[in-house]
Amino acid sequence: MRIVISGAGIGGLTAALALIRKGFEVTICERTEAFAPIGAGIQIGPNASRVLLALGLEQALASVVCEATGKEVRLWNTGETWPLFDLGADCRERFSAPYWTVHRGDLHQVLVDAVEALSPGALQLGHAAKDVSQSSAGAILHTSSGNVVGDVVIAADGVHSSLRSALFQSPKARFTGLMAWRGLAPMEALPDALRHPVGANWVGPGAHIITYPVRDGTRLNFVGVVENDNWTSESWSESGTHEECAADFMGWHPHVQQIIHALETPFRWALVEREPLQTWSQGRVAMLGDACHATLPFLAQGAGMAIEDGWILADCLAESPLHPETALQRYASLRQPRTAAVIAGSSANTGRFHNPDLAHPERARAYIQAQWEPDKVRQRYDWLFDYDALSATQGPKTAQPQTNG
Numbered sequence: 001m002r003i004v005i006s007g008a009g010i011g012g013l014t015a016a017l018a019l020i021r022k023g024f025e026v027t028i029c030e031r032t033e034a035f036a037p038i039g040a041g042i043q044i045g046p047n048a049s050r051v052l053l054a055l056g057l058e059q060a061l062a063s064v065v066c067e068a069t070g071k072e073v074r075l076w077n078t079g080e081t082w083p084l085f086d087l088g089a090d091c092r093e094r095f096s097a098p099y100w101t102v103h104r105g106d107l108h109q110v111l112v113d114a115v116e117a118l119s120p121g122a123l124q125l126g127h128a129a130k131d132v133s134q135s136s137a138g139a140i141l142h143t144s145s146g147n148v149v150g151d152v153v154i155a156a157d158g159v160h161s162s163l164r165s166a167l168f169q170s171p172k173a174r175f176t177g178l179m180a181w182r183g184l185a186p187m188e189a190l191p192d193a194l195r196h197p198v199g200a201n202w203v204g205p206g207a208h209i210i211t212y213p214v215r216d217g218t219r220l221n222f223v224g225v226v227e228n229d230n231w232t233s234e235s236w237s238e239s240g241t242h243e244e245c246a247a248d249f250m251g252w253h254p255h256v257q258q259i260i261h262a263l264e265t266p267f268r269w270a271l272v273e274r275e276p277l278q279t280w281s282q283g284r285v286a287m288l289g290d291a292c293h294a295t296l297p298f299l300a301q302g303a304g305m306a307i308e309d310g311w312i313l314a315d316c317l318a319e320s321p322l323h324p325e326t327a328l329q330r331y332a333s334l335r336q337p338r339t340a341a342v343i344a345g346s347s348a349n350t351g352r353f354h355n356p357d358l359a360h361p362e363r364a365r366a367y368i369q370a371q372w373e374p375d376k377v378r379q380r381y382d383w384l385f386d387y388d389a390l391s392a393t394q395g396p397k398t399a400q401p402q403t404n405g
């Protein structure tokens, strides 16, 4: 059976690897002519790392991922710190898989290398998908460089998916009024107090910041989200200045200012909310990753959901290779409740991270202690990390949130 995948991002490459390992013939058509290490850090919770481990990538990832020892919440102006959860040994023990932080470009390169090693020539660059057509016997991906014929076509072409527009009505997109600054700061440029392997969620009125180590601990990844109606470009590569970024966090703790001034390049990116697509498959064509369930980044699960999709899609096709249409419907029915819950949980975190109470010294402490109380944190995160994509096709175990976010 030949599977054609449009889009060699995190989800498309994971699906390709899982499919090739199950004996499918795979062609991946990617729009880009040459990959560049654009982007910054992403987080890979144990729900996604267990898939990457099952794909045999542990050794290749070892030199690029960071395994932070913990995550903490910090108050924007005083820097007061509360533990959020343990990430190192405790995470491995509770969820049988690590919590990794990694530069997207590094993870992407590991996936590209693994696909090329297993199936040389499977990855075709400079093939921008335009449309898809199908019959009862097969499906054809129409690209800028010609047609590619397969038994099944998978649309993994990201948040601005061309195939989604060709097949379905695009979901409603709503600009959230939030903008994210992103960038990397060399660890050696930071004060000692910031050079430890932990992630931090700084929370404040109308803004929050996430930091964590990447690139084998040599860089600190910074994402600073602010309420800002003036920046609406949803791009990974538009930069701003250090002064503009620092101005958005005026009055925040000196550690925040030190990180901002150490950033190599501050990039900015408008945050857009989309409803998940209601229908993910049409005959022999199915959607995967951001193309069908883009999420706000406030549960750090965008890449994780695409990775889970890739594994489960391969499992479903391997179960019913003679009935690909049924396999694709089953894949969608397994994945839709999970990804919808992640989207809802991420949206719910916006209000939690930016609560106005955080502006008032007395109310801020009480608010943080109530919201990040250990039982509540477990309710908000354990269902995410506990989900086992590796066994999702085998039984009814579908970890669901106990609260909406």
Ligand SMILES: Cc1cc2nc3c(=O)[nH]c(=O)nc-3n(C[C@H](O)[C@H](O)[C@H](O)COP(=O)(O)OP(=O)(O)OC[C@H]3O[C@@H](n4cnc5c(N)ncnc54)[C@H](O)[C@@H]3O)c2cc1C
Binding pocket: 006, 007, 008, 009, 010, 011, 012, 029, 030, 031, 032, 038, 039, 040, 041, 042, 104, 127, 128, 129, 130, 156, 157, 158, 159, 160, 161, 162, 163, 182, 236, 288, 289, 290, 291, 297, 302, 303, 304, 306
């Ligand atoms: C360059 C880049 C940088 C990113 N940086 C970050 C970051 O710093 N932090 C973060 O949280 N998330 C980042 N993301 C998004 C993150 O990778 C995704 O949210 C997540 O991994 C879901 O993966 P996906 O496979 O669905 O989409 P993506 O990983 O976005 O992959 C989609 C792929 O499809 C390709 N594509 C698009 N249109 C077409 C077409 N018409 N035909 C063929 N191929 C097409 C794209 O070039 C890309 O390779 C970035 C995405 C990209 C493309």
